[in-house]
Amino acid sequence: MKVLIYGINFTPELTGIGKYSGEMAEWLADQGHDVHVITAPPYYPEWAINEEYVNFYSCSTSKNMTVIRCPLYVPSKPTALKRLLHLASFSISSFLPVIGSAFWKPDIVIQVVPTLFCSVQTLILSKLVGAKSVVHIQDYEVDAMFDLSIAKTGLFKEIAYWLEKKILNSFQVVSTISKGMINRAYQKGIEDKKLLFFPNWAEVGRFEHQNKDKEFLSDLGINPEKKVVLYSGNMGEKQGLEAVVYAADLMRGKADLQFIMVGEGVVKANIERLANELNLQNISFFPLLAYSMLPKLLASADCHLVIQKKGAADAVLPSKLTNILAVGGNAVITALPNTTLGIFCRDFPEIAVLVEPESVEALITGIDRALSMPIPNQIAQKYAKDFLDKDLILNRFVKEVG
Numbered sequence: 261m262k263v264l265i266y267g268i269n270f271t272p273e274l275t276g277i278g279k280y281s282g283e284m285a286e287w288l289a290d291q292g293h294d295v296h297v298i299t300a301p302p303y304y305p306e307w308a309i310n311e312e313y314v315n316f317y318s319c320s321t322s323k324n325m326t327v328i329r330c331p332l333y334v335p336s337k338p339t340a341l342k343r344l345l346h347l348a349s350f351s352i353s354s355f356l357p358v359i360g361s362a363f364w365k366p367d368i369v370i371q372v373v374p375t376l377f378c379s380v381q382t383l384i385l386s387k388l389v390g391a392k393s394v395v396h397i398q399d400y401e402v403d404a405m406f407d408l409s410i411a412k413t414g415l416f417k418e419i420a421y422w423l424e425k426k427i428l429n430s431f432q433v434v435s436t437i438s439k440g441m442i443n444r445a446y447q448k449g450i451e452d453k454k455l456l457f458f459p460n461w462a463e464v465g466r467f468e469h470q471n472k473d474k475e476f477l478s479d480l481g482i483n484p485e486k487k488v489v490l491y492s493g494n495m496g497e498k499q500g501l502e503a504v505v506y507a508a509d510l511m512r513g514k515a516d517l518q519f520i521m522v523g524e525g526v527v528k529a530n531i532e533r534l535a536n537e538l539n540l541q542n543i544s545f546f547p548l549l550a551y552s553m554l555p556k557l558l559a560s561a562d563c564h565l566v567i568q569k570k571g572a573a574d575a576v577l578p579s580k581l582t583n584i585l586a587v588g589g590n591a592v593i594t595a596l597p598n599t600t601l602g603i604f605c606r607d608f609p610e611i612a613v614l615v616e617p618e619s620v621e622a623l624i625t626g627i628d629r630a631l632s633m634p635i636p637n638q639i640a641q642k643y644a645k646d647f648l649d650k651d652l653i654l655n656r657f658v659k660e661v662g
Contacts, residue, residue, distance in 0.1 A: 261662060262294045264361055264391075266382060267372030268350050270299035270327070274548050275494050275523065276579050277398045278304060280460050281372050287654050289324040296364060297327045298357050300350050303334045305494040305524045305548070317357075330354040338526060340405070347401075351377035362388045368661060370394045371431075374401045379427045386432075394661055395428060396458060397436040398579075400444065404498065425449045433661055440600025458657050460579050461650040467586035468641055470559030477560050482544065486518040489627055490561035492554075493580045495525030500569040500594075505534050506620045507627065508543040519543040522557065558583055563630040564591040566601075570617045585611070586644040588636025592626035594618070611639045 271282025301313040333349035335342035386393035435458035474484030595601035605614040615626035
């Protein structure tokens with residue numbers, strides 16, 4: 261089967277959408293499918309082109325996979341307008357490569373959202389060659405714009421939601437990563453028969469037998485005898501990570517506690533500056549670590565932070581949660597009870613600690629609660645094994661759309 265995967269984020273990006281799109285493409289190629297990928301040079305979460313790549317057209321081939329990269333505008337400090345220009349630039353630069361794929365005649369075209377800007381050429385290509393059109397929603401970008409006040413409301417909002425509904429209903433299959441996001445699609449007017457649950461996965465085998473690695477912590481300069489509160493992932497606007505710094509400030513009297521923040525993003529410099537202004541010695545910052553080190557990192561934490569602002573919990577399901585569950589970590593999740601994450605915590609008691617978003621006091625209470633829970637969290641590990649296994653999820657997806 262010939263499969264075209266089309267999306268702005270891809271391997272070697274280590275976080276979020278790029279990681280999952282890359283693993284999906286590699287898995288499909290390993291199963292013997294002929295895979296083409298049209299994407300951009302890696303830039304996320306640093307918002308800068310990876311130094312090993314050029315911001316121009318390129319093509320590479322390995323095994324059964326061909327990757328075509330198209331240039332795009334990458335703002336160093338993204339704003340609402342700059343984000344729109346960023347997404348639009350990729351749509352424009354990738355238009356001809358997508359349409360040109362008609363000569364290759366893919367059987368399935370999978371467009372990964374963000375970004376909906378790319379939908380016109382995806383749908384044209386699918387019509388030209390009779391390929392099945394699949395849009396896979398990792399992030400409701402329109403919701404995120406308005407829920408997080410990145411864009412203003414009014415007539416613009418009405419037009420944006422009308423276009424979103426029109427575009428999504430033009431695809432044959434609309435998949436997304438959580439039951440809550442499936443429900444959101446249904447509420448948006450997407451036809452029920454088109455909806456497909458396609459969750460993010462965990463490499464359960466890599467994570468489930470890991471233990472706290474004191475030598476690993478020592479190599480990072482962390483006292484291995486301390487309890488570790490870890491945030492690992494993108495440091496963006498929607499996370500509200502200032503709350504972590506203020507929590508560390510209020511918990512500085514607990515000498516056996518160390519906060520670790522690993523990752524990159526547009527707010528990292530600001531929260532590092534805030535930590536310095538508060539003269540905090542109990543919080544350490546690190547860049548993104550190699551993916552090979554992730555099992556050790558996650559297993560070495562006594563408490564994991566899955567932080568989001570109000571309004572983000574249904575728009576985006578944090579991809580970091582899957583591997584935290586697989587390693588048996590105790591997570592503090594900030595979400596309201598009626599959101600996807602809130603319902604998840606309700607349906608699986610003791611799988612994590614649910615607290616109110618954007619509340620430093622609630623976050624501290626949640627951290628204390630998580631630190632008192634047994635390690636590993638066997639409820640979390642069982643959930644990962646039963647529902648998040650990569651082979652299980654991808655085999656089911658291929659069967660549904662193939």
